[in-house]
Amino acid sequence: MTEPAEPATASPFEAGLDEIELAPGRILTASFIAALVVYLLFLLSRWLAPGEWEFALEVETEVAAIEFRGEAVTQWRVDGAILCTAGSVTLPDDYRLENARTVCGGRRWSGWRVDQPEQVLSITGGSTAMLESSNGRLAVSLRTDAASLGEYAAVGAVEPVALGDSLNLFWDTAGSGVSLTFPFTGATTLGRAVNWSDPGLLRSGSVSVFTADESADRRTQVDDAELMLGDQVRLAGNAEDDIWPKGFLRVGEEGLIEAVAFGRADSLSIDRYGESGYDFRPGFLARVAGDPQIAFWGSMLVAYMTVLFGLIPFLDERPVARQHAVGRAPALRWFLRYRQR
C-alpha cells in the first residue's frame, strides 16, 4: 500500500504571499472607477468654471475707446495738440485760438494751442476716451461724469489747470513727424461695428491667449486668432476684483492707431460684420492642454492606474500566476524576503 504523498513544501515566496491580505478584485475595480470618475468630474468642473486667461491684443485701427479705471491718474504727453475745452476752463490768453469755432466745432467750445514741449494731461479714473484717426488727423475726446476729468499743464508755460468734464484734442498727423504714445489702464474697445455712416474701422490685428495660472514659466500660449478688417474687439476688466486691462496706443505720422493691450478675463468679445458677435475663449482641448492642474492630476491618475494594473496579477487565484507576478516585481520580492527573516 502506497503511502500518500506528502504535500510539497511551500516555497518561502508562497508562504509570504499567503500572509499578505491582498485587496479583493472588486475593491480594486471600484477604486479604479472612482479615481476615473473623480478625475472626469474635476475635468468637467475646470471646463465649466469661468476660467481666467491672459489675453494679449495687437491691433492696427482707426478708432479706439478707453474707459479709464482704478485710482491711479494716467498721464499723456500731448505736445502739439489743439485743445478744445467746454465750460469755464481758462488757459493763458496768449494761447487762445481766434478761430476756435472753426477748429473745435460748436459754440460751447474754446480752442487753445500751446507751442511748448512737455505738455502733460493727467486723466483721472472714471473718464472715457475715444480716439479716431482719419484723413491725416487724430481726434481724441475725453469725457467724465464727474466735475473734472483731470489736469493740463505745459512745463514752463502753463501751470496745472483743472479741466472740466469735456475735452477734445486734435493733431494733424500727416507729414508732421508726430509720434504719440498713450498708456492706459481700463476697459478698451478697438474698432467699431461696421455701419454705413462711419468710415473708421479696425484694420487688422491678432489676439493671443495665455494661461493666467502660476505655471512654471508664468505664461503659456494656448490659443490665438487673427482679426479682420471691420472687427470690433472689446477687452473688459473684472470690476469685482478691480482688475483692468493695461496697454498703450501709439500714433505716428502715418495716422494709424497701433494698440497693444493685455488683460485677464474669461473671454474676449469680438463683433464681426454679418455675425452676431462671439466671445473668444480657448477651446476645450486648448483649455485642457493649457491647464497645469489638469496636467498634474492627470499624471497622478496615470501613476495611480499603473500601480492598480500592476496589482492585477496578484489577485489571480492560481499560485503560479501570483508567483510569476512576484518574480516580476523585485521590490515585492525583496519585501517578502525581508519578512522571512
Added chain:
Amino acid sequence: MRILIIFCLFLLCNPIQAAEPVTAELLSEPFRESYQPEVKVSGNVIVGVMSGAAQAALREDRLGVHVDSAMAGTEVCVRATSNDGIYQSRNHYRLPAATDQAHLPYASGMGDVLGGFGPRGLAVAVASGDCETTAAGTFLVAGALDEDADTPVTIFVNGFGATDVFVATGDGTDLEPCEYIDEGRRTTYDFYCTLASVPAGPRSVTIVRERFGREQPEISLKLIGLGE
C-alpha cells in the same frame, strides 16, 4: 320694493369694472419680427421712446399708448430693436378713437428671446405713419397698460459716431447730456436720454449730436406722453 332689491342684487353681482383699454388694429399680417445673426443697422437716429416698463409689457402683450384726438384713427409703426440688432420687429397698426390707453397687441412668437434682454437691451418706438416711411417726427411714448402717466421716459439714440448727445426740451436752448451706454454691444443704439416725464399733449424735443465738438444735424421730434 322688490324691484329695488333685485336691482341692488344685480349691482352687487356686477361690480363696476375699470375701463378696459381699447385695442388698436394690427394691420401687419403676419406679425413681422425676426431674430437673425445677420445684423442690419437701419438709418434711424431715434430707436426707442419708451417708459421703463415697456420692455416687460412687450413680452407680456401689455404694450399701451395714450391716443389723443389728433392721433385718433391714424396709423403708427411699432418697432422693437435689440441693442445688438439681432432681434427686430416692425409692425403696422391703426389707432382707435381717442383714449387714455390703447392696447397695441404684440403677437410675438419669441417670448423667450424677449425675456433675455437686459434693462437697456431692447428699445421700443411707436412712430406715427406706416412702417415704409421712416421720417416720422411724432412718437407716442410706449409704456405698459395702467402705467403711471408721469413715469420717466427714455429715448434711445443711435449716435452714428457721435461723441456727445444732448436732449433739449422746449425752445432747445437748455441741453441735457445723454448717457453713453458702455455695457454690452451697441450696434443699433449707443446713447440714452432720460426725460423726467412727458405730458399727454405733444411735447417738442430736440436731440443734438456732436462728433468731436462738431455739431451733427439736429433731430426734432414730438412726444405724446402716456396720459393725463
